[in-house]
Amino acid sequence: xxxxxxxxGTELLLGQIVDTNSSWIGEQLALIGIDSLYQVKVGDNFGxxxxxxxxxxxxxxxxxxCGGLGPTQDDITRDVIAKIMGxxxxxxDAIADHIRDxxxxxxxxxxxxxxxxxxxxxxxxxxxxxxxxxxxxxxxxGDKVIYAVPGVPHEMREMMEGTVLxxxxxxxxxxxxxxxxxxxxxxxxxSAIAETLADQVDNLDxxxxxxxxxxxxxxxxxxxxxxxxxxxxxxxxxxxxxxxDLIRERLGDHIFxxxxxxxxxxxxxxxxxxxxxxxxxxxxxxxxxxxRLTALDPKLEIFKGAVISPAGDGDGEDGAIAAARAARDxxxxxxxxxxxxxxxxxxxxxxxxxxxxxxADGDHAKTVSLPGVLSRxxxxxxxxxxxxxRKRLA
Amino acid sequence: xxxxxxxxGTELLLGQIVDTNSSWIGEQLALIGIDSLYQVKVGDNFGxxxxxxxxxxxxxxxxxxCGGLGPTQDDITRDVIAKIMGxxxxxxDAIADHIRDxxxxxxxxxxxxxxxxxxxxxxxxxxxxxxxxxxxxxxxxGDKVIYAVPGVPHEMREMMEGTVLxxxxxxxxxxxxxxxxxxxxxxxxxSAIAETLADQVDNLDxxxxxxxxxxxxxxxxxxxxxxxxxxxxxxxxxxxxxxxDLIRERLGDHIFxxxxxxxxxxxxxxxxxxxxxxxxxxxxxxxxxxxRLTALDPKLEIFKGAVISPAGDGDGEDGAIAAARAARDxxxxxxxxxxxxxxxxxxxxxxxxxxxxxxADGDHAKTVSLPGVLSRxxxxxxxxxxxxxRKRLA
Numbered sequence: 001x002x003x004x005x006x007x008x009g010t011e012l013l014l015g016q017i018v019d020t021n022s023s024w025i026g027e028q029l030a031l032i033g034i035d036s037l038y039q040v041k042v043g044d045n046f047g048x049x050x051x052x053x054x055x056x057x058x059x060x061x062x063x064x065x066c067g068g069l070g071p072t073q074d075d076i077t078r079d080v081i082a083k084i085m086g087x088x089x090x091x092x093d094a095i096a097d098h099i100r101d102x103x104x105x106x107x108x109x110x111x112x113x114x115x116x117x118x119x120x121x122x123x124x125x126x127x128x129x130x131x132x133x134x135x136x137x138x139x140x141x142g143d144k145v146i147y148a149v150p151g152v153p154h155e156m157r158e159m160m161e162g163t164v165l166x167x168x169x170x171x172x173x174x175x176x177x178x179x180x181x182x183x184x185x186x187x188x189x190x191s192a193i194a195e196t197l198a199d200q201v202d203n204l205d206x207x208x209x210x211x212x213x214x215x216x217x218x219x220x221x222x223x224x225x226x227x228x229x230x231x232x233x234x235x236x237x238x239x240x241x242x243x244x245d246l247i248r249e250r251l252g253d254h255i256f257x258x259x260x261x262x263x264x265x266x267x268x269x270x271x272x273x274x275x276x277x278x279x280x281x282x283x284x285x286x287x288x289x290x291x292r293l294t295a296l297d298p299k300l301e302i303f304k305g306a307v308i309s310p311a312g313d314g315d316g317e318d319g320a321i322a323a324a325r326a327a328r329d330x331x332x333x334x335x336x337x338x339x340x341x342x343x344x345x346x347x348x349x350x351x352x353x354x355x356x357x358x359x360a361d362g363d364h365a366k367t368v369s370l371p372g373v374l375s376r377x378x379x380x381x382x383x384x385x386x387x388x389x390r391k392r393l394a
Numbered sequence: 395x396x397x398x399x400x401x402x403g404t405e406l407l408l409g410q411i412v413d414t415n416s417s418w419i420g421e422q423l424a425l426i427g428i429d430s431l432y433q434v435k436v437g438d439n440f441g442x443x444x445x446x447x448x449x450x451x452x453x454x455x456x457x458x459x460c461g462g463l464g465p466t467q468d469d470i471t472r473d474v475i476a477k478i479m480g481x482x483x484x485x486x487d488a489i490a491d492h493i494r495d496x497x498x499x500x501x502x503x504x505x506x507x508x509x510x511x512x513x514x515x516x517x518x519x520x521x522x523x524x525x526x527x528x529x530x531x532x533x534x535x536g537d538k539v540i541y542a543v544p545g546v547p548h549e550m551r552e553m554m555e556g557t558v559l560x561x562x563x564x565x566x567x568x569x570x571x572x573x574x575x576x577x578x579x580x581x582x583x584x585s586a587i588a589e590t591l592a593d594q595v596d597n598l599d600x601x602x603x604x605x606x607x608x609x610x611x612x613x614x615x616x617x618x619x620x621x622x623x624x625x626x627x628x629x630x631x632x633x634x635x636x637x638x639d640l641i642r643e644r645l646g647d648h649i650f651x652x653x654x655x656x657x658x659x660x661x662x663x664x665x666x667x668x669x670x671x672x673x674x675x676x677x678x679x680x681x682x683x684x685x686r687l688t689a690l691d692p693k694l695e696i697f698k699g700a701v702i703s704p705a706g707d708g709d710g711e712d713g714a715i716a717a718a719r720a721a722r723d724x725x726x727x728x729x730x731x732x733x734x735x736x737x738x739x740x741x742x743x744x745x746x747x748x749x750x751x752x753x754a755d756g757d758h759a760k761t762v763s764l765p766g767v768l769s770r771x772x773x774x775x776x777x778x779x780x781x782x783x784r785k786r787l788a
Contacts, residue, residue: 013430015421016609020412022435027409036407037442041416041433048431215410283699286692287676287684290702294680298768305677305703308684309725310694331703374692 001172002060008068010043067151082121180227219379279331281323281338317365320356395566396454402462404437461545476515673725675717675732711759714750
């Protein structure tokens with residue numbers, strides 16, 4: 001089964017918006033075993049859109065059109081698909097009512113042209129999920145299919161996850177299920193992980209039960225994805241669990257979490273369960289750590305806050321401990337953490353920083369060398385510091 | 395003149411990397427008046443790459459292939475182009491020597507397959523800029539041309555700016571020059587700006603001297619881009635200056651900056667020139683403001699820092715002023731700024747926040763209503779707060 005992605009919008013070609021939708025869709029398609037061999041960006045032009053979608057439909061069994069479903073005259077994806085289907089546009093009253101309701105709910109008058117969004121090609125099914133005013137469409141063309149989803153990322157994702165991916169698998173006649181799990185690691189390089197797991201990967205290649213893939217993801221660490229294909233969910237989950245157990249034995253506490261967990265969600269969870277709060281000194285990291293933590297703990301319940309101020313006189317690991325204690329005391333928390341740079345950078349290898357945790361059972365510090373560019377170094381410093389805290393809490 | 399962009403790499407289709415190169419190239423092409431009507435992503439597959447590039451070459455006068463110039467067996471862009479040109483590959487000794495030098499400079503042995511990068515299609519010219527080990531290529535095909543540039547963004551950009559864009563304009567027989575200026579605004583909606591400038595835009599449409607385009611950019615505000623095409627740079631600049639003057643009269647202090655300036659770079663610049671420092675209370679914004687400011691002022695010279703801590707008892711504009719003063723005094727700065735939410739959110743419209751500036755000539759506060767989702771609201775709160783400070787400093 002092949003599925004192409006056509007991203008619609010002159011603003012994409014002009015570079016006013018980066019097309020992240022195609023990448024995300026490509027990733028989802030790969031995870032369910034559907035090939036996406038071409039992805040095309042095309043402007044809001046009838047002839048070029050028609051040619052692009054027709055070609056995609058020749059090369060593949062399915063096409064996902066992303067964008068061009070808005071209410072303005074520029075938004076012609078619906079009309080182009082109707083021409084390819086060889087049908088007229090028809091007003092969908094349920095969609096029209098829904099759009100009216102949305103405007104009413106916002107207490108705003110509905111511009112009449114918004115009803116254009118309720119005109120769909122005859123024979124197209126509307127996608128159940130409809131988080132905005134643009135309906136998604138499933139448009140049969142012979143035994144092939146065109147999906148139309150909005151360009152607004154969260155609307156597109158909701159429709160993909162709620163309808164399109166399942167519909168594609170059904171059309172692919174797929175009776176097997178695919179499940180995968182991502183193991184999140186920190187502190188090991190990609191090649192070190194690959195080496196540690198080499199015989200396990202070889203073994204899987206032979207049995208064909210599952211695959212293990214590595215993905216270096218910057219300050220998100222190295223991701224290890226285990227994917228299994230099996231006759232049913234239970235079997236797939238059992239294969240994954242067995243493989244993950246093996247990986248856990250080998251990578252130990254380099255593993256900080258799974259799937260959507262992040263270093264900060266894991267640390268916040270550990271502190272919550274231990275009924276502890278913490279605060280940070282951010283002279284070096286300048287708010288980067290607070291921003292990540294407050295996204296998850298906006299009311300400052302576990303992460304009580306931070307002090308960002310010019311670095312004090314402290315230096316080395318002792319200086320970091322002093323900064324951690326100072327933040328803890330200034331904000332009022334159980335634990336303080338901080339990462340500082342050396343007073344004299346020339347006296348240390350480039351990128352040297354000192355991370356410290358000040359807590360009731362004692363203080364802990366660590367000297368590490370991080371990538372040199374400031375913006376990247378900050379990110380690495382934040383995760384290194386949180387990882388130090390994680391290991392102390394474990 | 396038309397130029398398509400072909401981004402090469404299976405990792406792009408799989409969503410492991412987002413293709414930002416095509417967007418950037420599209421933007422550069424638009425700025426020099428060259429149409430890019432299609433942009434295609436294709437995997438590292440000989441047949442599909444050949445078909446994609448051939449089709450692009452049929453539809454356009456020029457094609458930019460981005461990626462697939464590395465040293466591994468996967469990197470076949472050179473070979474595909476040679477086939478399309480109908481020529482053999484030849485070893486370019488100068489490139490080979492250059493690659494050897496690079497490895498020698500790094501003190502590392504050169505893997506023999508790196509010399510694959512020195513094999514280029516016969517008749518292709520190499521691009522002078524070569525920041526990495528991958529040479530860029532200018533490959534004539536009849537009276538059309540294929541450019542090959544690496545997928546590494548900074549290498550691609552150096553070659554585009556140093557060679558490809560000029561070569562394209564020369565081929566387009568372009569003797570005119572294009573210049574543009576971006577006016578950065580805050581506090582006005584896109585439609586309000588469009589209305590305010592409507593007759594100016596109409597007037598320009600008639601004279602054809604220049605164009606004005608609007609771009610809503612979230613917390614970066616609304617961008618107004620003025621573009622002029624003229625016989626020489628001086629004329630183009632003069633047209634732009636005249637138009638910008640007219641826009642400035644109308645938009646007044648909604649304009650906070652130009653081109654690459656940001657709200658924070660403008661505010662930091664004003665404070666620097668007035669020899670003032672400031673600090674922020676970030677209970678609500680959770681480090682978002684600090685992160686943006688410390689990216690530009692990492693040593694905390696003008697932005698002295700911030701306090702992130704659970705909100706105090708203050709409420710309303712008075713509460714925001716108290717928070718601004720508290721941050722100023724805690725960190726030690728000339729000016730304090732803060733934005734807080736209401737103690738009782740139900741007593742105010744959704745998204746209501748109070749922004750305040752505490753400075754020597756008095757305190758200033760403002761009540762605003764911002765978009766509801768926390769992550770977006772924070773961004774808007776930060777810019778709104780900086781804009782309040784900007785207006786007080788003006």
